Amino acid sequence: MKPPPFEYHAPRDLGAALRTLAEVDGKVLAGGQSLIPMLNMRLAAPAHLVDINRVGGLGASEVTPEGVRVGALARHAEVERAAAHPLLTRALKLVAHPVIRNRGTVVGSLVHADPAAELPAVLAVLGGSVRAARWDTAGGGPVLREVPAEEFFVGPMESALGPDELAVSAFFPALPEGSGAAFEEVSRRHGDYALAGVCAVVTVGADGAARARAACVGVGAGPVVVDLGELGPVRRAGWKAAAALVREATDPEEDIHATAAYRRHLVGVLAERALRNAAREGAAARGA
Amino acid sequence: MEHEITLVVNGTARRVRVPARRLLSDCLRHDLGLTGTHVGCEHGVCGCCTVLLEGRPVRSCLTFAVTVDGAEITTVEGLAGSDGRLSAVQRAFAECHGLQCGFCTPGFLCTVTALLADNPVPTDDEVIEGISGNLCRCTGYQNIVKAVHRAAELRAEET
Numbered sequence: 001m002k003p004p005p006f007e008y009h010a011p012r013d014l015g016a017a018l019r020t021l022a023e024v025d026g027k028v029l030a031g032g033q034s035l036i037p038m039l040n041m042r043l044a045a046p047a048h049l050v051d052i053n054r055v056g057g058l059g060a061s062e063v064t065p066e067g068v069r070v071g072a073l074a075r076h077a078e079v080e081r082a083a084a085h086p087l088l089t090r091a092l093k094l095v096a097h098p099v100i101r102n103r104g105t106v107v108g109s110l111v112h113a114d115p116a117a118e119l120p121a122v123l124a125v126l127g128g129s130v131r132a133a134r135w136d137t138a139g140g141g142p143v144l145r146e147v148p149a150e151e152f153f154v155g156p157m158e159s160a161l162g163p164d165e166l167a168v169s170a171f172f173p174a175l176p177e178g179s180g181a182a183f184e185e186v187s188r189r190h191g192d193y194a195l196a197g198v199c200a201v202v203t204v205g206a207d208g209a210a211r212a213r214a215a216c217v218g219v220g221a222g223p224v225v226v227d228l229g230e231l232g233p234v235r236r237a238g239w240k241a242a243a244a245l246v247r248e249a250t251d252p253e254e255d256i257h258a259t260a261a262y263r264r265h266l267v268g269v270l271a272e273r274a275l276r277n278a279a280r281e282g283a284a285a286r287g288a
Numbered sequence: 289m290e291h292e293i294t295l296v297v298n299g300t301a302r303r304v305r306v307p308a309r310r311l312l313s314d315c316l317r318h319d320l321g322l323t324g325t326h327v328g329c330e331h332g333v334c335g336c337c338t339v340l341l342e343g344r345p346v347r348s349c350l351t352f353a354v355t356v357d358g359a360e361i362t363t364v365e366g367l368a369g370s371d372g373r374l375s376a377v378q379r380a381f382a383e384c385h386g387l388q389c390g391f392c393t394p395g396f397l398c399t400v401t402a403l404l405a406d407n408p409v410p411t412d413d414e415v416i417e418g419i420s421g422n423l424c425r426c427t428g429y430q431n432i433v434k435a436v437h438r439a440a441e442l443r444a445e446e447t
């Protein structure tokens with residue numbers, strides 16, 4: 001249970017970090033709360049580690065009416081305390097334990113792309129994005145691109161980032177007016193990854209009609225997003241039928257923790273709970 | 289390749305040469321001889337390696353020593369006062385039988401010290417949430433929860 005040897009790089013600024021990633025075959029070390037367990041268990045053995053903990057300017061988060069942009073070094077606990085986005089704050093409380101959240105980063109959780117992780121589902125249900133940077137060796141400068149959530153999560157533990165790319169921030173769009181949100185999950189022990197989970201956003205229009213979107217964790221290769229569209233007046237919407245649609249959209253696998261059938265059952269139950277809770281909050285926000 | 293780093297451990301600056309792959313837990317135990325910090329699972333689950341990094345509890349088994357070069361670290365050895373008097377949290381654990389074999393105790397003490405600094409009068413739910421990342425195979429947790437409340441009382445009396 002000791003990490004294999006690697007060459008260590010501790011760049012002080014973004015340019016140096018990107019140049020190092022362009023030159024060597026390395027992995028980024030952020031909070032280390034997923035990467036170091038993998039090294040300790042020898043599931044990963046990168047030749048180089050690029051530790052971004054000393055890179056200036058990556059820790060800041062920015063809140064605007066459009067949403068929250070979270071810097072690569074913003075720790076789960078800091079973002080949770082800032083409470084700038086109700087769904088993000090709620091989801092963060094479900095990520096591991098408070099002590100892990102003191103080190104783990106929001107952006108690291110996204111790049112790690114564990115199919116059972118909460119934050120990828122939040123980014124996906126909100127239609128957010130990740131900003132990636134790489135060093136353009138020919139041009140001698142950094143190049144940025146904005147990757148939308150639907151393209152970012154490629155597969156289990158696989159994001160769309162290239163080996164020379166660093167995720168510098170992630171953008172979580174604000175909830176539209178008249179919206180409510182919920183995150184419901186079941187895990188075997190407090191702080192464990194969930195067996196299954198569902199987050200939902202319900203937006204109530206000025207006419208009282210509800211629109212809903214859900215994203216599921218632990219039941220697919222990545223977050224499974226279901227756009228439920230317009231569901232009629234919020235007070236009379238068919239949440240049970242909507243939850244069944246969410247359940248049908250997932251294709252869970254069996255493992256030592258739960259059978260596929262149990263996971264599918266959980267998704268249905270959790271989807272209904274999440275949709276109803278989000279709808280209640282949305283209706284209150286709209287004053288409907 | 290070895291790296292020369294300085295850690296301010298329990299108020300004393302310690303210089304040490306470590307390979308990059310040295311976990312903070314091993315650096316404290318093997319390089320600095322501070323064996324109070326225990327190591328159980330080495331993948332973040334058990335919590336017995338928890339130390340305070342700039343006052344906040346973190347897993348020392350999921351932190352490289354080189355990453356925290358220059359930082360201030362408090363281990364269980366640093367919780368008692370300079371006169372050797374146990375801290376309120378330590379006394380409460382002793383008084384309430386919050387430990388049996390003691391293997392998990394250093395992690396609990398560090399976690400609870402930070403918990404009470406943040407939230408001096410936690411509710412039962414807040415205590416349980418706060419210590420949820422620390423496993424104890426002996427006590428059944430009831431006495432640990434009691435000890436946290438008792439520590440809150442002792443702290444209040446003493447300040």
Ligand SMILES: Cc1cc2nc3c(=O)[nH]c(=O)nc-3n(C[C@H](O)[C@H](O)[C@H](O)COP(=O)(O)OP(=O)(O)OC[C@H]3O[C@@H](n4cnc5c(N)ncnc54)[C@H](O)[C@@H]3O)c2cc1C
Nearest residue numbers: 028030031032033034035096104105108109117167192332
């Ligand atoms: C006991 C335990 C329980 C946990 N439970 C949960 C849980 O319930 N839900 C959950 O979601 N997570 C859980 N986690 C994982 C935790 O959330 C991690 O902190 C998080 O997944 C990774 O963030 P990090 O900053 O620690 O990333 P690291 O561990 O440093 O990196 C993770 C991966 O992302 C890459 N990476 C990180 N940042 C960047 C970047 N800016 N640019 C490019 N690549 C990058 C790394 O190269 C690595 O491949 C748990 C962890 C532990 C130890």
Ligand code: FES
Nearest residue numbers: 328329330335349
């Ligand atoms: S040894 Fe660090 S959490 Fe178990």
Ligand code: FES
Nearest residue numbers: 388390424425426
């Ligand atoms: S006292 Fe023995 S493990 Fe907690």
